[in-house]
Structures are given as structure tokens and as C-alpha cells.
Amino acid sequence: MNNKQKDKQFGVGPLVHNGELYDFVNNIDVDFAFYKKWAHKVQGSVLELCAGTGRLTIPMKESGINIIGLDNTVSMINQARKKAKEKDLSLEFIKDDMRTFELNKRFSLIFIPFNSLQNIYSISDVENTFKRIKHHLYRKGLFIFDVFNPSIHFMVNGETNYVEQYRFTKEDGIEVVISEKCKYDPASQINRVKWKYEIGGNEFIEQLDMRCFYPLEMDTILKYNGFKIIEKFGDYNEAPFKSESPKQIYVCNIQ
Ligand SMILES: C[S@@+](CC[C@H](N)C(=O)[O-])C[C@H]1O[C@@H](n2cnc3c(N)ncnc32)[C@H](O)[C@@H]1O
Incomplete structure (x- = not known):
């Protein structure tokens, strides 16, 4: 590739x-x-x-x-x-x-x-x-x-479930909840983080890839x-x- x-x-x-x-x-x-x-x-x-x-x-x-x-x-x-x-x-x-x-x-x-x-x-x-x-x-x-x-421990421990990270209400009154789950990819050294956004009852899964530099x-x-x-x-x-x-x-x- x-x-x-x-x-x-x-x-x-x-x-x-x-x-x-x-x-x-x-x-x-x-x-x-x-x-x-x-x-x-x-x-x-x-x-x-x-x-x-x-x-x-x-x-x-x-x-x-x-x-x-x-x-x-x-x-x-x-x-x-x-x-x-x-x-x-x-x-x-x-x-x-x-x-x-x-x-x-x-x-x-x-x-x-x-x-x-x-x-x-x-x-x-x-x-x-x-x-x-x-x-x-x-x-x-x-x-x-x-x-x-980079902490391999942190990334691997974060692989099991989505864990809530942020909760706030936007200026338009809509509540947002963001939860995070990790998935470390050793070959690319990328922590393939997923953020789950719950925005006013709708759910979106977003990618947040973070390259680790040792x-x-x-x-x-x-x-x-x-x-x-x-x-x-x-x-x-x-x-x-x-x-x-x-x-x-x-x-x-x-x-
Ligand atoms: C974590 S945010 C940091 C924003 C700000 N510096 C701060 O400290 O709050 C990362 C930022 O990097 C920008 N970014 C990512 N890749 C980029 C690239 N190749 N060239 C320019 N900006 C980039 C994103 O658009 C985003 O705004």
C-alpha cells in the first residue's frame, strides 16, 4: 500500500x-x-x-x-x-x-x-x-x-467497551454525549480510536486515528x-x- x-x-x-x-x-x-x-x-x-x-x-x-x-x-x-x-x-x-x-x-x-x-x-x-x-x-x-x-497499556485497556468521556449541552439546547473506544493497530502504530457521538437521540460513530510516535x-x-x-x-x-x-x-x- x-x-x-x-x-x-x-x-x-x-x-x-x-x-x-x-x-x-x-x-x-x-x-x-x-x-x-x-x-x-x-x-x-x-x-x-x-x-x-x-x-x-x-x-x-x-x-x-x-x-x-x-x-x-x-x-x-x-x-x-x-x-x-x-x-x-x-x-x-x-x-x-x-x-x-x-x-x-x-x-x-x-x-x-x-x-x-x-x-x-x-x-x-x-x-x-x-x-x-x-x-x-x-x-x-x-x-x-x-x-x-504512547502507552500500549492504555490503548489495549481501552479496547473493550465505549467509555463516556464528555457530556455537554450545546447553545441550541441539544445534549451531546461522547464515548470512546480504542483499537491499537501494531503494524501502522495507529490507535484507531472510535468516538461515539449521541446528539439529541441520534448516534454517530466517528474515526479518530492517532499515529503513535515512540x-x-x-x-x-x-x-x-x-x-x-x-x-x-x-x-x-x-x-x-x-x-x-x-x-x-x-x-x-x-x-
Ligand atoms: C487536536 S486539533 C488541535 C487544534 C488546536 N491547535 C488546539 O490546540 O486546540 C488538530 C487540528 O489539526 C488539524 N490538522 C490535521 N491534519 C492537518 C494537516 N495535514 N494540515 C493542517 N492542519 C491539520 C485539524 O484540522 C485540527 O484542527
Whole structure:
């Protein structure tokens, strides 16, 4: 199977990346202080890849950071633009793909937050993304991203039943319940998560495929793609990465 066929086989369903539902599910700011700190540190222009609904982009812009967002899902971008407009913020959200984008400018920091790189399934697409990032970074610029520290235990334990994760009421009064079930596929290293949405009595099953990047694998991919790892943290408080860490958070520059 070639990479194009692989990409068609794996993916994320439209309800998972529906801007309105996304903001109900992801009303969190656990990573905000971390990304804001590094963005202030570089003192230059910042690009957020996979910016989604602007969960981080908008408050970062409000804190004075010179930032723009890029995402390839219309519903997410529309929600981001709507929220920025409501706040009277002049903030650009570009609809494009992180594997192929060309913005004809360079940045001091490019970051991919919140496991979003795990929406890329083939090694060649990771390499294409890294090439685009290098092309858009200043020579001394930083590339920062986070992915999960994969836990086979967690994924296999989650394979039996749907477990409720979220319950909320939308602005139109309709109740939404979201339950999750995992199915780990060892050959592709993809956790083939299914999210069951119950929306006002109707049921929808959505795919949420998450590519696992194993710690030494990711160290190696970065190295042979010309990135030097400056820091590798295990959480957003910048604890050193170790076996039990929930996350792998990389701070890199160009080798
Ligand atoms: C988990 S959300 C993260 C959104 C936002 N950064 C946040 O932290 O809340 C992942 C986002 O990645 C975007 N995405 C996935 N694949 C992409 C690609 N190839 N190019 C650009 N965006 C992509 C999706 O549209 C989605 O908005």
C-alpha cells in the first residue's frame, strides 16, 4: 500500500474536527503557559500549525505575540475566525495543509500543539511536514511540538467497551454525549480510536486515528531530517522526559 492509499485509509471524522463541538470538548488551557512562554522568548513572528479553532492562537495574540494560524479544516478555521472577530482581533488564519504549505515568509517559532502531528500517518508525510517547517524557519528559529508518550497499556485497556468521556449541552439546547473506544493497530502504530457521538437521540460513530510516535523513533526522525533536539520534556511544566511521562514535548532548532 502506498502513502496516498494509507492516508485515505486513516483519518479523523468530521464531527471530531467540527469547530463548535471541538470547543465544547476542548475547553482547556493546560498547555497555554508553556507555548506562550516560548513564543515570548523568541521575540519574533510565530506560526501555529494545526491551529484549529484558535484555542491557543487567540489568547497568544491577545498577549502581544505576533502570531498567525494555519489549519486544513474549514469548520475549525471558520470557528477560529468567528471567535477572533468577536474579540475584534486582527488575526490571520490560513487554510492550508502542513505537509505542503508555502507562505513565502519565515518565522522565529513554528509550533504544532496538542498531539496534532499524530494526525499524520505515513513517515513520508512527517518528512514532508518537517521539510516545510525547516523551509519556513529562520536559521536560529525554534520548532516545538508535543505528542503523547504512547502507552500500549492504555490503548489495549481501552479496547473493550465505549467509555463516556464528555457530556455537554450545546447553545441550541441539544445534549451531546461522547464515548470512546480504542483499537491499537501494531503494524501502522495507529490507535484507531472510535468516538461515539449521541446528539439529541441520534448516534454517530466517528474515526479518530492517532499515529503513535515512540520516543526513540521520534528522536531519530528529527535527527535525520536535520533537527537538533534542544530540550525534551515530559509535561508542560518542563519536567524531563521519562518512561512515565504523559507527553513527549520537543524543542528543536535546525542542525
Ligand atoms: C487536536 S486539533 C488541535 C487544534 C488546536 N491547535 C488546539 O490546540 O486546540 C488538530 C487540528 O489539526 C488539524 N490538522 C490535521 N491534519 C492537518 C494537516 N495535514 N494540515 C493542517 N492542519 C491539520 C485539524 O484540522 C485540527 O484542527
